[in-house]
Amino acid sequence: MIKIKLLFACSLLFFLSCNRATDTNTDTTTIVAGTSKITGRIITPDGQNKDNITVTITIQHPISGENVRHHILADQSGNFSLDFNMETETSLLGLYTNINSHKTLIIKSINNESTHIDVAYNANRDFKNVEVTPAMKKYDMKQSMEVLNEMIDYRPDEPDGVYPRVYDKSTDEFLDIAKRTVSERLAQFVDNDELFSEEFKGLIAKDYRLFLYTGHVFDYEAEMKRNYRNATQDRVGQPEIQKIDRSYFRFLKDFNLNDPQYLHTFTFPEFQHAILQNEVLGLPVIGESDIPSWLASVKAILADLVGFDDGPYYDILAANAYSRQLIEQVKPLSEKQKEHIAHYWKDGEIAKILFRKNEQVIELDKVKSPTVVNDISLVSEDKVIETIVSKYKDQVVFIDLWATWCAPCLEAMKQFRVTKGYFRDKDVVFVYLTNESSPRKLWEEKINGIGSEHYYLTNAQWEYMMDHFGFESIPSYLLYNTEGVLINKFTAFPGNDVVKEMIDVQLR
Incomplete structure (x- = not known):
């Protein structure tokens, strides 16, 4: 049967990159439209390539109601820097790198102050050493995500x-x-x-x-x-x-x-x-x-x-x-x-x-395109993809399988907004498919912020699609060229640059 990852099993990898505490009092929860800065250096084991180290930082924005993620490319020496907005006097940041995206650090940031962190990895891509200024309790900083994952993944013997x-x-x-x-x-x-x-x-x-x-x-x-x-x-x-x-x-x-x-x-x-x-x-x-x-x-x-x-x-x-x-x-x-x-x-x-x-x-x-809702509820399961792709003749078709409850799906869309705007006047159409696991009213609200072409599939249509393309989780994607030929299919958003290059190749 279809194995679809639930929202919160997925979202913790992205959003609960999280909580920390220090020996310094961090109960300063004064609301402030502030700014801060974090600098750092990522140190890889000897002999490993230092190019293309990406640092992902998640910042709490409790007043505007989201957790904002930034992706920073470190230079060849492993140095990175980020200026960012804050909404409380003290905030917690979740930080991980593409060296080991399963190892997350929790860092304190203070309004109008700068934080610096040096992260060294060992040959097993685990933390070898972490130094942060202002100083924090390292156990809190390094173990928070580990404990949260253990709590969530734990299944008592029945x-x-x-x-x-x-x-x-x-x-x-x-x-x-x-x-x-x-x-x-x-x-x-x-x-x-x-x-x-x-x-x-x-x-x-x-x-x-x-x-x-x-x-x-x-x-x-x-x-x-x-x-x-x-x-x-x-x-x-x-x-x-x-x-x-x-x-x-x-x-x-x-x-x-x-x-x-x-x-x-x-x-x-x-x-x-x-x-x-x-x-x-x-x-x-x-x-x-x-x-x-x-x-x-x-x-x-x-x-x-x-x-x-x-x-x-x-x-x-x-x-x-x-x-x-x-x-x-x-x-x-x-x-x-x-x-x-x-x-x-x-x-x-x-x-x-x-x-x-x-x-x-x-x-x-x-840069947001108008939202168009399409109804193919009466189309047979085996004709769904053919019906969709044939509607957009002579255009590159990028299809996103998602759900309102899927945090990685929503995060990928958020990341892709500006890059998607780059294709606004080009022969590309962005198509979004979901099913009845997404509450209809909530789906109607969310698609207004996504724009482009949308389809609300029946559960039977959705299951056929997932089985037909061998997808076990979402977000998953399909890319068709201007002749309606499937060029690529993949699960998990690979990043703006990768998707942009995929589409650009088909437009040349």
Whole structure:
């Protein structure tokens, strides 16, 4: 059967390149539209090629609601440098290189200050030595990703090897299981590890809880269907799923979301988007509503569930509500929205952050192509690809198989935006395929920010496509030349330069 990697198993490799703590107090969570800089040197083992060392740095942007990734090419001496925006006085960065992308370091950055790091690898491509200024506790810095991966990958032995069933349990039982899982993982992997700082223990507890609930609890129906398929191996039938209402989300009270430490967790933006987009909660889109009125309607829904009706969390949620438009739709703020932001936050830091992000979106919007939705739901499975490719005669066709829940898919699209704009007036068409695993309403929202040609396949069409091309995970890609001949197929985004060269070759 098709093996499709779930969002959070994938996204941790990209976004939870994460949490750290130091002997210095890093509880400085003051919101600020700041900037910082990181410099460093990557030292490879003797005899290894030092060309084409890529450093990937992930930066937390909790106010504009995303984790921003930068890819920097080090010079032949292994030196690199990056100036970047910050949204809190102190921020955590995740850093890895293409020497070993599975080994991630967590680095502290402070507003208006510079951080320097030297990373030496041994012959096994493991860390030989890491030195960072300002100094940090190395265990926190080097082990955070290792522990997070262990917690996520851990599978307790089940009696007789039976896959655990939750689809036939009550919602109360399911929520108890989720809560117990968090406690058990923390007790097993973090709580008794005396080498971690107390600060890191707090961060990892928050990040793992956000991760588990965002990935497995928020979308109750999707989780029950997934559990049914895995537990029964029945790919056709559907379980009887209990209907939930807003009271289901009473677990939010356990999170204490006014705690500012959440701004230092990498899963917080995804968690916020899950709240804003959840159809059962039904929070209104902020649109051109004035912020006090929007907050009043939000608090009427959330206050009892989160356990408070005031505090910084609500302002952050309002800022994140604007980010749905800025990031998901790549749609600049309207004049009315800018008026509301300036009136509510005055010249405060949240307003500065949103306006700074808006300027970036204005530039991206200039190269975004219109969104076109195509319906081929009645086309037989074996004719899907033929139907799609034949529509774009005499054009190079680049096809992206993706899903709304697939973090690497979305990250690849984000990386490719500017490069994609380079082909705007050329004989190239970009086609995006997804299926019913992507909630239709969320899909309709996200494609507005992607642009180009979109198809929402039936599950049968999707499975045929995946099987036919031998794909086991997404994102996966197909490249056809102007004569409709398949030139290349591959899984995982190889980078802007590689894809650009692939397409350019077909245009020559």
